[in-house]
Amino acid sequence: MDDTVLAGPAPGRSARVAFTGARTDFIRLVRRGALLELVTAGFYRFWLATDIRHALWSGTSIEGDAAEYTGTARELLIGFLFALAILVPIYLVYFLIGIEIERAKAFASLPLFLFFYAFGQFAIFRARRYRATRTVWRGVRFWMSGSGWAYAWRACLWTFATIFTLGGLLPWRESALERYKMRHLHYGDLPARFEASGWTLFKRGWWLWLLAFLIIPIPFIYPAYRAILWRWWIEGVRFGTLRFESVLEAGDLMGLYWATIGWIVLFMSLAGGAFGIVAAALPHLLGAPAGATGIVWLIRQHPVLIIALYLVDYLAIALFAGFVVRVYLVRGVWERVVTSATVYNLENADNVRVMGGLASALGEGLVDGLDVAGF
Amino acid sequence: MDSTSPDFSSPAGARPDASPSDTPPPLAIYFDGLTNRRRLVTLAFGPDLDIVEDGAAAATWRYDDLRAVDGGPGTLRLKNVAGLPLARLEIRDPAPQAEIRARARFLAIGRGSPQTGRIVGWSLAAICSIVLIVLFGVPLVAERMVPLVPMSFERRLGGVVDNQVRAIFGGKVCTDPEGNAAFAKMVEKLREASHVEMPLQTAVLASSIPNALALPGGKIYLFNGLLQKANGPDEIAGVIAHEMGHVRHRDQIRVVIQNGGTSFLIGLLFGDFTGSTAAIFTARSLVDASYSRQVEGSADAFAIETMHALGRSPAPMGELLFRVTGTQGNKTIGILASHPLTEARRELMRREDRPATGPDILSPAEWRALKNVCGPQRAK
Numbered sequence: 001m002d003d004t005v006l007a008g009p010a011p012g013r014s015a016r017v018a019f020t021g022a023r024t025d026f027i028r029l030v031r032r033g034a035l036l037e038l039v040t041a042g043f044y045r046f047w048l049a050t051d052i053r054h055a056l057w058s059g060t061s062i063e064g065d066a067a068e069y070t071g072t073a074r075e076l077l078i079g080f081l082f083a084l085a086i087l088v089p090i091y092l093v094y095f096l097i098g099i100e101i102e103r104a105k106a107f108a109s110l111p112l113f114l115f116f117y118a119f120g121q122f123a124i125f126r127a128r129r130y131r132a133t134r135t136v137w138r139g140v141r142f143w144m145s146g147s148g149w150a151y152a153w154r155a156c157l158w159t160f161a162t163i164f165t166l167g168g169l170l171p172w173r174e175s176a177l178e179r180y181k182m183r184h185l186h187y188g189d190l191p192a193r194f195e196a197s198g199w200t201l202f203k204r205g206w207w208l209w210l211l212a213f214l215i216i217p218i219p220f221i222y223p224a225y226r227a228i229l230w231r232w233w234i235e236g237v238r239f240g241t242l243r244f245e246s247v248l249e250a251g252d253l254m255g256l257y258w259a260t261i262g263w264i265v266l267f268m269s270l271a272g273g274a275f276g277i278v279a280a281a282l283p284h285l286l287g288a289p290a291g292a293t294g295i296v297w298l299i300r301q302h303p304v305l306i307i308a309l310y311l312v313d314y315l316a317i318a319l320f321a322g323f324v325v326r327v328y329l330v331r332g333v334w335e336r337v338v339t340s341a342t343v344y345n346l347e348n349a350d351n352v353r354v355m356g357g358l359a360s361a362l363g364e365g366l367v368d369g370l371d372v373a374g375f
Numbered sequence: 376m377d378s379t380s381p382d383f384s385s386p387a388g389a390r391p392d393a394s395p396s397d398t399p400p401p402l403a404i405y406f407d408g409l410t411n412r413r414r415l416v417t418l419a420f421g422p423d424l425d426i427v428e429d430g431a432a433a434a435t436w437r438y439d440d441l442r443a444v445d446g447g448p449g450t451l452r453l454k455n456v457a458g459l460p461l462a463r464l465e466i467r468d469p470a471p472q473a474e475i476r477a478r479a480r481f482l483a484i485g486r487g488s489p490q491t492g493r494i495v496g497w498s499l500a501a502i503c504s505i506v507l508i509v510l511f512g513v514p515l516v517a518e519r520m521v522p523l524v525p526m527s528f529e530r531r532l533g534g535v536v537d538n539q540v541r542a543i544f545g546g547k548v549c550t551d552p553e554g555n556a557a558f559a560k561m562v563e564k565l566r567e568a569s570h571v572e573m574p575l576q577t578a579v580l581a582s583s584i585p586n587a588l589a590l591p592g593g594k595i596y597l598f599n600g601l602l603q604k605a606n607g608p609d610e611i612a613g614v615i616a617h618e619m620g621h622v623r624h625r626d627q628i629r630v631v632i633q634n635g636g637t638s639f640l641i642g643l644l645f646g647d648f649t650g651s652t653a654a655i656f657t658a659r660s661l662v663d664a665s666y667s668r669q670v671e672g673s674a675d676a677f678a679i680e681t682m683h684a685l686g687r688s689p690a691p692m693g694e695l696l697f698r699v700t701g702t703q704g705n706k707t708i709g710i711l712a713s714h715p716l717t718e719a720r721r722e723l724m725r726r727e728d729r730p731a732t733g734p735d736i737l738s739p740a741e742w743r744a745l746k747n748v749c750g751p752q753r754a755k
Binding site for chain 1 (some may be wrong): 404406407408409410413431444445446447448451452459461462463465491495498501502638639661663720
């Protein structure tokens with residue numbers, strides 16, 4: 001990385017993006033977070049998400065200067081409460097409209113899901129805006145203009161076209177939506193834009209599209225798709241003449257996804273085995289009459305016990321899965337992706353002036369409330 | 376880790392003026408909160424912290440205004456709560472870091488989550504309140520709200536459910552005039568005895584499933600499958616009286632309000648908790664089943680009362696139910712069941728058995744007509 005700078009003829013300053021967050025610290029953070037999520041029935045998620053972002057942002061640095069996440073858990077909590085205040089009346093109206101429509105024809109209310117899809121896209125845009133305005137590098141923050149609804153109807157049209165072409169238009173959907181989001185992103189007074197084309201993405205990923213029709217290899221296809229998408233995305237981002245390159249290969253995320261799958265399957269078998277052993281031993285301990293089929297006897301005589309046992313097992317698996325996903329798919333993928341990138345023409349991002357205000361966390365709350373995934 | 380070492384003459388800094396001549400004063404990097412220019416400064420620890428650039432004061436920060444923010448491993452990054460929100464001072468050497476930590480008293484305020492105890496406490500309080508609302512508040516609210524829901528809305532809801540019921544059970548309404556006349560007579564007797572005043576619509580559906588349903592808005596369906604399992608008019612009369620109990624109590628609309636309320640509250644409780652759908656499903660099943668058992672229990676009580684008012688015994692209804700389901704205790708998990716167990720219901724109705732004092736509900740000829748309402752049936 002340093003070589004490019006010292007080589008002289010290179011037109012601008014460049015640097016490899018570094019990640020220095022310690023894995024053990026992150027594991028400790030996530031383990032504690034998972035236990036607290038259990039104790040608080042999930043209310044801790046706002047604090048955990050914030051802690052995770054602090055860890056990822058501050059571990060990522062360019063030219064030795066680490067990024068800073070300035071968001072707080074309280075903002076996320078308030079965003080969630082606002083989202084509830086908006087969603088509750090909407091759900092009610094949705095319910096009443098549903099009754100009116102269904103009366104005309106049974107099961108005709110399904111298209112109303114479209115409205116919720118659009119709302120989810122709105123939420124995705126606003127959530128990214130929140131994260132951007134909470135990201136600071138070298139004492140200047142990122143910010144976003146643009147309209148969540150303008151984004152939402154674009155996303156809906158593109159999704160419709162993508163479904164209609166069995167996924168064939170997905171690359172063009174990605175590039176059009178990313179162009180909208182990135183042309184409204186700014187770093188201080190330096191505007192961003194997005195220059196990667198749908199055609200480039202199509203050329204890199206068309207074989208995955210064909211394989212996807214076979215269904216079976218999806219656990220292989222998805223990691224490859226994510227890797228291709230990330231590299232394409234990184235290489236499309238521009239701030240003035242500042243640009244990025246990435247050396248991420250299609251197979252680079254495969255290990256992380258398969259480690260996740262492997263750990264979860266292993267833990268599920270262990271938890272399932274433990275459940276079986278306890279369920280087999282309990283009838284003897286509780287004095288089941290001879291000749292009674294153990295598990296049937298148990299379900300009939302102690303249904304609460306067996307449901308409690310099942311819930312404990314289930315929660316243990318859910319907690320462990322959440323933990324593994326955060327270690328491998330959140331931190332692991334983040335580290336792999338950011339360290340694959342090199343920034344060029346850094347001098348273009350010198351002497352940037354602070355601009356732009358903070359956005360509310362409403363989008364984050366809506367993403368949480370509507371359970372949509374997206375970035 | 377090399378990249379984070381305090382090496383300011385690296386390409387990152389690229390500043391030739393950072394010569395080793397000024398070694399004594401500690402170095403730091405200063406961002407003034409206006410631009411992202413990386414200013415190499417020295418620190419002077421006086422009564423306040425002086426930030427000095429090229430011999431001139433760039434800024435003076437009070438120690439009490441200093442707060443630590445995320446700065447990456449090994450870096451102490453400071454902000455000044457009295458200054459520009461994005462002004463930052465980064466110190467990478469351990470010695471000046473220690474100096475700052477010794478002087479700045481409020482460095483850690485607002486950092487991390489030291490209020491974990493409070494978060495856990497408030498969460499537990501929220502969980503308790505939601506559980507109490509689900510168990511006691513929601514049934515109470517539903518009870519109070521049911522009379523406020525206009526009958527026209529309930530009929531509208533009934534129309535929706537009607538469409539779905541017919542789509543699911545594929546049931547055509549049986550049209551035999553004599554059978555329908557007998558059925559209407561039975562319904563009318565039950566209705567007079569039970570003082571149900573709202574308009575009822577009743578029909579026999581040509582479905583082989585042994586069941587009967589009450590829909591919101593006073594629609595009652597008897598399925599031919601149940602009719603064919605019945606040995607006498609009192610068995611069917613008891614079942615219809617049970618369904619009338621649902622109509623009279625407006626149970627359907629109550630259940631809509633209760634289930635909507637619980638699923639909303641339980642969803643709120645678990646939120647985005649990793650893959651919580653199964654937990655939500657289990658919790659909802661338990662709560663909904665317990666509501667449902669209460670509702671069914673009171674509809675049974677209504678049926679018993681109605682049969683007594685007609686001078687007939689409710690016991691045959693229990694026998695019919697038992698004939699349909701058999702013993703449930705070894706197949707069904709009691710706390711997940713939507714109805715009380717059939718053997719318990721049969722027990723209850725047997726206890727309420729009294730010798731008949733009233734006339735038969737249907738004559739033998741009418742009963743035969745009712746049995747054949749969906750066309751002549753094959754002999755059993």
